[in-house]
Amino acid sequence: MLETSNLGSYPPVFRKLNSVVPQPKSYSMDDTQVSVPVPTVDLQCLSLHKLGEACESWGIFRLVNHGIPSTLLSKLQHHAKMLFSLSFESKQALITDPMSYFWGTPALTSSGAALKSSSPNMNWLEGLNVPLSQLTQFQPENPLLHCFRLLLEEYGRHLSRIATTLFQSMAKNLHLDPEQSESMLEESTGFFRVYRYPPRRSMGGEAWGMIPHTDSSVLSIVNQDQVGGLEIFKDNKWLLVDPIPNTLIVHIGDMMQAISNDGYTSVRHRVRVKKPEERLSICYFVFPAEDSVIRSSKYKPFTYKEFQEQVQKDTRALGYKVGLKRYVWALVENYSNLMHECFEPVKESRTATHLVADKSGSENSP
Numbered sequence: 520m521l522e523t524s525n526l527g528s529y530p531p532v533f534r535k536l537n538s539v540v541p542q543p544k545s546y547s548m549d550d551t552q553v554s555v556p557v558p559t560v561d562l563q564c565l566s567l568h569k570l571g572e573a574c575e576s577w578g579i580f581r582l583v584n585h586g587i588p589s590t591l592l593s594k595l596q597h598h599a600k601m602l603f604s605l606s607f608e609s610k611q612a613l614i615t616d617p618m619s620y621f622w623g624t625p626a627l628t629s630s631g632a633a634l635k636s637s638s639p640n641m642n643w644l645e646g647l648n649v650p651l652s653q654l655t656q657f658q659p660e661n662p663l664l665h666c667f668r669l670l671l672e673e674y675g676r677h678l679s680r681i682a683t684t685l686f687q688s689m690a691k692n693l694h695l696d697p698e699q700s701e702s703m704l705e706e707s708t709g710f711f712r713v714y715r716y717p718p719r720r721s722m723g724g725e726a727w728g729m730i731p732h733t734d735s736s737v738l739s740i741v742n743q744d745q746v747g748g749l750e751i752f753k754d755n756k757w758l759l760v761d762p763i764p765n766t767l768i769v770h771i772g773d774m775m776q777a778i779s780n781d782g783y784t785s786v787r788h789r790v791r792v793k794k795p796e797e798r799l800s801i802c803y804f805v806f807p808a809e810d811s812v813i814r815s816s817k818y819k820p821f822t823y824k825e826f827q828e829q830v831q832k833d834t835r836a837l838g839y840k841v842g843l844k845r846y847v848w849a850l851v852e853n854y855s856n857l858m859h860e861c862f863e864p865v866k867e868s869r870t871a872t873h874l875v876a877d878k879s880g881s882e883n884s885p
C-alpha cells in the first residue's frame with residue numbers, strides 16, 4: 520500500500536493518485552484479464568524442442584532452474600525497493616552517470632535521458648537505466664547504491680550466461696551459421712532497466728505502467744515481484760503472465776525476430792497498473808553488436824545501430840515506434856514501385872513509414 524509518508528519518493532507527476540491519465544482508445548483498459556500459463560523452459564535440462572516451440576508459438580516463456588540463487592533474487596528486489604523509496608530529490612542527486620534515473624516513459628536516448636516524444640502517453644513508471652559494461656566505473660559513496668551496484672554486477676554475470684546459453688540453443692534450432700550468429704548477441708550491449716510502477720488508488724485511478732510494445736532486443740529477461748501486471752497479446756487477446764517466485768520471464772525481441780526470419784515472434788506486451796500496490800521489476804536486455812548487419816529474407820539488411828536510431832527518430836516525430844515494419848522488403852519495394860508509377864520523385868518526408876506505421880503498434884522501449 521502507498522503510505523502517505525512515502526509520497527515524497529514518487530516523482531511529483533505521480534503524487535495526484537486519483538488523476539486520470541489520458542490514454543488513446545487503442546489502449547483502453549476495459550478488456551478482461553485472464554491468466555495464461557506461458558510455456559516453461561528448464562535451463563538445467565534444456566530441451567531444444569520445447570525451447571523452439573515456445574519461441575515459435577509464443578515469443579515468451581518462463582525460465583526455471585536458471586541457476587541464480589534465490590537469495591540473490593530477493594536481495595536485488597529488496598535493495599531496489601529501498602532505493603526507490605528514497606526521496607525523489609535524493610534519487611535525482613544520487614543516480615548519476617553511467618546510471619540514469621527517469622520517469623513517465625521507458626524511451627531513453629543513448630545517454631539514458633528520457634526521449635522527448637510527440638506522444639501524449641504517460642507511462643506510470645519510474646526507472647533506473649544501468650549499462651552493464653560501465654557498471655564498474657560507478658563508484659557511489661552512498662552505501663545502499665554501492666551495495667545495489669555489487670548485486671547488479673553479480674546478477675549481470677548470471678544473465679549474460681543465461682542469455683548466451685539460450686541464444687546458442689536458439690541458433691542451433693534455427694540452423695544459423697555459427698560464425699555469423701556470434702555477433703548477433705553481444706554481451707557488452709547488455710543493460711538493466713529497474714522499474715517501479717507506482718500504485719494507483721481507486722476511483723478512476725488507472726493507467727498503463729507501460730503501454731503495448733515489442734522490445735527491440737534479441738532477448739529480454741524479466742524478474743518481476745509478486746504483484747503482477749505483465750500482459751502479453753496472443754490470439755487476439757491480452758493475457759496476464761502471473762508472477763511465480765524464482766522464475767524469470769524471457770521475451771523474444773525484434774532483433775531475434777529478424778534473425779530468425781520471422782520464425783520467432785517478438786511478443787507484444789504491456790504492464791497494467793491497477794492494484795493499490797507498487798510493482799517492481801528488474802529487466803535485462805541484450806542486443807547484436809552495433810555494427811553487425813542483420814540479414815534475412817524478410818527484411819532489408821540493417822544494423823542494430825541503424826534500427827535504434829530509426830526507433831528514436833520515429834518516437835520523436837510520430838510518438839511511437841514503427842520498428843521492424845520499416846524494414847520489410849515487400850513494403851519497401853511496393854512503396855518505391857508506387858512512387859515510380861506516379862513519376863514523382865520520392866520526397867524526404869514521405870518515407871515508407873506512411874505505409875507501414877501502425878499506431879496500435881507501440882511506443883519506443885528497449
Ligand SMILES: O=C(O)CCC(=O)C(=O)O
Nearest residue numbers: 714741749800802884885
Ligand atoms: O516491467 C516489466 O515487467 C516489463 C518491462 C518491459 O516490458 C520493458 O522494459 O520493455
Ligand SMILES: [Fe+2]
Nearest residue numbers: 733734788884
Ligand atoms: Fe518490454
